[in-house]
């Protein structure tokens with residue numbers, strides 16, 4: 001069984017990633033198990049921040065590390081909050097204040113289209129020159145009134161039109177089949193199958 005550290009402090013993400021990787025041949029540790037300090041996320045692309053988080057966790061743990069960088073991109077806001085989704089309403093991070101700011105920013109906008117994006121990176125060691133990279137997206141619309149108690153982050157306000165339900169109304173197993181994160185992890189697992197040799 002291969003040990004990997006998950007380079008995230010977000011409990012909602014960790015739950016979803018665990019559920020997807022659990023049936024596979026991995027022994028998964030959250031980075032809190034190694035008291036890893038939070039990495040800086042200074043870049044303006046998801047992939048750069050994701051690589052930084054993965055390398056940081058691998059350096060601190062001595063293990064291969066998997067990072068997730070994700071966010072919600074709203075068409076009427078020119079893709080904001082995007083890479084700034086976790087801190088949209090400033091520090092300290094707060095889902096409640098982020099959601100409030102999102103709804104306020106969309107006042108008067110008829111276009112409610114948005115998508116979640118996720119990139120996943122797996123590095124075998126801190127300076128791995130060949131990280132495995134996978135990505136996924138999920139499309140939907142922002143609603144003004146929250147619905148559902150599941151998920152995390154922006155999920156209560158993110159309506160998936162084909163289902164008529166928000167990300168917080170569907171069970172996690174269903175979210176993992178269709179979400180940005182679920183798709184990225186599925187792609188990562190496929191790519192891992194073609195990796196040869198050790199690591």
Ligand SMILES: O=P(O)(O)OP(=O)(O)OP(=O)(O)OC[C@H]1O[C@@H](n2cnc3c(O)ncnc32)[C@H](O)[C@@H]1O
Pocket residue numbers: 007008009010013041053068069070071072085086098116151152153154155167179181
């Ligand atoms: O960096 P780590 O420690 O992993 O945790 P984080 O919450 O800071 O994670 P990001 O920097 O990747 O920011 C992602 C933000 O995007 C939002 N987000 C991402 N995926 C989501 C999902 O599936 N459901 C709801 N919100 C999501 C949520 O606000 C997250 O905090």
Ligand SMILES: [Mg+2]
Pocket residue numbers: 041086
């Ligand atoms: Mg973060």
